[in-house]
Amino acid sequence: MDPPDADALTPVLRPVRAGNGFEEALEQILRIVRLGLVSGGERLPAERELAERLGISRVTLREALKVLQDQGLLESRRGRYGGTFVLPRPAAPAVGAERELRRRVAGLDIEDVLRFREVLEVGAAGLCAAHGLTVAQADRLRAALDATHDAPLAEYRRLDTLLHLTLAELSGSATLTGQYAAVRASVNDLLNCIPLLVRNLEHSQRQHTALVGAVLDGDADGAREIAREHCGGTAALLRGFLA
Incomplete structure (x- = not known):
């Protein structure tokens, strides 16, 4: 799927403060996912756009994305139609x-x-x-x-x-x-x-x-x-x- 319209993310994405770039970038991307602004199966905006919107380096952005991939929230796909995709939420959380x-x-x-x-x-x-x-x-x-x-x-x-x-x-x-x-x-x-x-x-x-x-x-x-x-x-x- 194509990434969402950039205007839909404007209320959430903003330049982070220099001191806590990684943490604040992680917070904003998590908010996008949890608010459903990018649905399960949809692709996040390209890394270049995300990095520019957040005011961070692509290295810092990739570190944040990697954390969310490790948490089972995002998936990185290669190829012509690749990118970073939001994974559908499981029907039920782990027991307890x-x-x-x-x-x-x-x-x-x-x-x-x-x-x-x-x-x-x-x-x-x-x-x-x-x-x-x-x-x-x-x-x-x-x-x-x-x-x-x-x-x-x-x-x-x-x-x-x-x-x-x-x-x-x-x-x-x-x-x-x-x-x-x-x-x-x-x-x-x-x-x-x-x-x-x-x-x-x-x-x-x-x-x-x-x-x-x-x-x-x-x-x-x-x-x-x-x-x-x-x-x-x-x-x-x-x-x-x-x-």
Whole structure:
């Protein structure tokens, strides 16, 4: 089948922000599929057009498309009539999978959770950088960062959580730390509903390193901006998979 009229995708496709190109591109393509703007069996717009509309390189676009192929949502076909096609949705999900997803997401206002998480993480990063850390505190933060770098995939989310909890605790506010622990538990429930994506984890690690560096340098504005961007990448993935 021919790709849909470009105007039909205009409300969804838009240039992504530079900091989270992969995650936001994935979110927008997932939205196209989940809204049914490209039906099962239909072809997505050509890679060149998609890349231009999203404002990303074709390499980044292909990485996003590959993730969705691995998830069984898209299929790449070669030849004269080839391209990237949306696969028809199965008549029924895997036994228990849909029920578990609904159980975890039910009753959660995802947007509220994500906004609150961003407020707390941005605030904690700014406080740590502005107030400064002792030598022992700085060593503790570096150790938490190093643990995420060396983490096996199965342990990554736990150690990622510990890094962010450490940053919250080092902010010096027990109330902030308690609130962050609570909202992070909700975020982790959501994260456990989506796949671990190596490309996203690599990007997150670069952001973690930059964030810790800004905190240790006392760059409060930089730390806040990196934290905000980092939260935005996670939010884009969760919206794409769960919205």
